[in-house]
Amino acid sequence: MSLHKIITIIVGVLSVIGIIFGLMIISGSESMIDNMLYVTYATLALILALVLIFVIKGLFEGDIKKTLMSVGAFLVILFVAYAMSSGTDLDLTPFTNKGMDVSEATSKYVGAGLYAFYFLAAIAVLSMVYANIKKILN
Known part of the structure; x- marks a missing residue:
């Protein structure tokens, strides 16, 4: 089977x-x-x-070389996203007043995740557009 x-x-x-x-x-x-x-x-x-x-x-x-290059590019995107997020863009007092344990570090992780999502979504859309333009030109 x-x-x-x-x-x-x-x-x-x-x-x-x-x-x-x-x-x-x-x-x-x-x-x-x-x-x-x-x-x-x-x-x-x-x-x-x-x-x-x-x-x-x-x-x-x-091909392990291509795989490691892809993983490395993904890690670079995560690092850049983490470096771009500040963690101080949000007023955390409403969350802490309700008993939620939200710190600046948590806010920074969430911001980094959002930035990484935006980068990866833009890369996916641009690669689809590039592939379609290349197909049309050929």
């Missing part, structure tokens, strides 16, 4: 369990929320394990 077939069966089983728990939550059984979270955790663990397996498999089969 191939790995693709096994993964398809696991996805199907988890989907059916998720649908059953979802219907139980909709019907008013609030205690089922914990069970739905367990299914979510199991699905997340399965996805992370499969991603790690395929990434490591791809590293050994493919």
